[in-house]
Amino acid sequence: MDEKEAARAAVREFLTTRRARVTPSDAGLPHQGTRRRVKGLRREEVALLAGVSPEYYVRLERGQATGPSAGVVDAVAEVLRLDEDERAHLDRLLAALTPAARKRSRRAAKDLVTPGIRVLLDSMDHLPAVVFNGRFDILAVNTLGHALLAPMYDLPGRPNSARFLFLDEPRARDLFPEWDRIAADTVAMLRIEAGRHPDDPALTELIGQLATRSSEFRTRWATNDVRAHRAGTKTFRHPLIGEVTLPYENFRVDAASGQVLNVYTPQPGTPEADAIRLLASWNADNQRNNNATAGTSSRNPDD
Numbered sequence: 001m002d003e004k005e006a007a008r009a010a011v012r013e014f015l016t017t018r019r020a021r022v023t024p025s026d027a028g029l030p031h032q033g034t035r036r037r038v039k040g041l042r043r044e045e046v047a048l049l050a051g052v053s054p055e056y057y058v059r060l061e062r063g064q065a066t067g068p069s070a071g072v073v074d075a076v077a078e079v080l081r082l083d084e085d086e087r088a089h090l091d092r093l094l095a096a097l098t099p100a101a102r103k104r105s106r107r108a109a110k111d112l113v114t115p116g117i118r119v120l121l122d123s124m125d126h127l128p129a130v131v132f133n134g135r136f137d138i139l140a141v142n143t144l145g146h147a148l149l150a151p152m153y154d155l156p157g158r159p160n161s162a163r164f165l166f167l168d169e170p171r172a173r174d175l176f177p178e179w180d181r182i183a184a185d186t187v188a189m190l191r192i193e194a195g196r197h198p199d200d201p202a203l204t205e206l207i208g209q210l211a212t213r214s215s216e217f218r219t220r221w222a223t224n225d226v227r228a229h230r231a232g233t234k235t236f237r238h239p240l241i242g243e244v245t246l247p248y249e250n251f252r253v254d255a256a257s258g259q260v261l262n263v264y265t266p267q268p269g270t271p272e273a274d275a276i277r278l279l280a281s282w283n284a285d286n287q288r289n290n291n292a293t294a295g296t297s298s299r300n301p302d303d
Contacts, residue, residue, distance in 0.1 A: 006198060007096045008063030014093060015061045017224040018080040019046060027079065041079075050075040063097055085192070089226040092195040113140040117253060117261070121145075126280060128246075128264040131253065134193035135203050136161040136186065139259060144276070147283040148236065148264070151175050162186050162206065166214035177235050177243065187220040188227035195226070196258070229260050240282055241275040 020040035024031070027041060027049055036042075041049075047057035052072055059065040060076065073094065077087045113131055121129050121142040128145040130138055138152065138159040146153070151171050152164045165172045165183050173179045190207065197203055210217040235245040246264040253259035266272035 003199065004097075007093070010195065010198065011063035011090075011093045011097065012061055014090065014224045015076075015080070017222075018082060018086065019043070019061075022079070022081055026081075046076065046079050049079040052076075068094065085226050085228045088228075089192055089195050096195070096198060111137065111139055111259075112257075113253075113259070117259075120261075124263065126276070128276065128279075130262045132161065132260050132262060134189075134196065134258045134260075135200075135206055136163075136190070143283055143287070144280055145264075147240075147279055148238065160206070162190060162210065166210050166217045169214070169216065175237060177237050182234065183216060184220055184225070185227055187217065187223075188225040189229060191221075191224065191226045192228060193258075234264075238275075238279070241279050244272055244275045246272055246276070 020038075022041050024041065024045065027045065029045060029049075043058055043061060044054040047054040050057065050072070052060075052075070056065065056072075057076070060068055060072075073090065077090065082090060111133055117131060118140060121131070121140055124142055125144065127142075128148040129142045130145045130149065131140040133139055138149070138161070141149070149159075151168075151174075152159045152161065154171075155164060155168055165176075165179070165186055169179075176182050190203075193200075193203060194207065207221070211221060229250040231247070231249045233245050233247050235243065237243045246266055248262055248264045251261040251263070253261055264276070266276055
């Protein structure tokens with residue numbers, strides 16, 4: 001499939017799945033009493049409600065409409081009940097149909113973490129902090145973040161949160177009691193990244209690997225759900241500090257890199273903050289023991 005056909009397929013799959021979610025009763029259409037062969041709205045019903053011709057909506061859904069106006073896209077988005085993330089994703093998919101946008105998408109996002117960000121990470125010695133790219137590769141982490149996410153480092157290659165969730169599923173479910181929610185969110189954010197960078201070979205390889213080896217990933221990928229990085233909470237079942245629910249904040253490192261700084265931010269004086277302080281204490285003791293062992297093993301036995 002060439003780039004143009006891939007861009008059209010992305011539009012078609014997204015609009016088809018959004019259309020399937022909206023029933024005629026949801027849209028305020030009268031019950032017709034006939035057996036329906038499609039789940040959700042028919043194309044002609046979307047066209048009627050959006051105020052466009054059925055022929056034009058068919059071309060739009062197939063990715064064949066040339067430069068749809070903002071008013072038309074607004075009307076379709078309202079009929080399909082797109083939320084903010086979904087509407088932004090649709091705009092990106094439609095923009096990707098133009099040759100200029102496809103050319104821009106070939107520019108690979110940079111995975112280099114700047115020295116300034118590394119200084120920032122190291123300065124946060126009391127909060128777990130991680131830098132991800134849009135593919136969920138861990139590009140940089142402070143010592144406390146490494147201790148919190150240690151199981152992710154056992155898979156070969158660069159640590160990747162999505163790969164850990166779906167290819168090391170039993171251990172991922174042990175670490176994340178709310179695995180289903182986190183898995184759905186991760187796939188939805190990968191969908192957005194695929195819309196931004198459809199020609200990223202590393203992203204294509206990752207999605208292909210996950211789809212081939214994980215039925216859980218395939219099921220979620222087929223929904224075409226999208227979700228942006230936002231603040232929230234994540235529950236861990238950690239072997240050292242037990243089960244703890246940590247709030248987190250996401251910060252864009254810069255607009256060009258696509259990197260996200262993920263910082264876990266328990267409020268001072270809470271049990272969650274105490275758990276992180278315990279993890280920090282254990283991590284410091286472990287590092288001291290490792291340094292002592294390394295120093296002993298490096299001595300000349302004849303000294």
